[in-house]
Amino acid sequence: MKIIDKRTKEEKEIYHVLITATDKFLSGWGGAEGGLSKVAWACKPEDSEKVFEWVKNRSDMKNVNIHIHNDWRPRNAVHVQIYIVKEGHPALLM
Numbered sequence: 411m412k413i414i415d416k417r418t419k420e421e422k423e424i425y426h427v428l429i430t431a432t433d434k435f436l437s438g439w440g441g442a443e444g445g446l447s448k449v450a451w452a453c454k455p456e457d458s459e460k461v462f463e464w465v466k467n468r469s470d471m472k473n474v475n476i477h478i479h480n481d482w483r484p485r486n487a488v489h490v491q492i493y494i495v496k497e498g499h500p501a502l503l504m
Contacts, residue, residue: 411487411488411489412489412490413490414490414491414492415452415490415491415492416494417492417494421452421494422452424454425452425453425454426455426478426479426480427453427455427457427461427476427477427478428451428452428453428476428478428480428492429450429453429465429474429475429476430448430449430450430474430475430476430477430484431448431450431465431468431472431474431475432446432449432472433446433447433449433470433471446486446487446488446489447487447489447490447491448484448489449491449492449493450482450490450491450492451465452492452493452494452495453495454495455478457501457502460501460504461495461502462476463504464500464501464504465501
């Protein structure tokens with residue numbers, strides 16, 4: 411499994427709630443050939459509800475969940491990308 415998480419150690423302490431999902435579009439090909447492409451948006455606890463709703467309403471995502479700690483390791487994933495939800499992110503502008 412390839413995990414791309416560009417958060418620094420300090421950012422992992424601040425943005426530690428992960429809103430996770432399976433990417434319906436990218437699963438099965440490219441970097442996720444032969445398996446699932448999983449994605450997570452790392453956010454502050456106070457932003458988690460907004461980010462969850464934003465991800466849940468995306469047509470390209472399924473199986474949306476919330477994980478409170480950074481220890482999320484998805485099963486059956488070939489490719490995992492973790493994004494950071496900082497001020498100005500579309501999920502926070504809803």
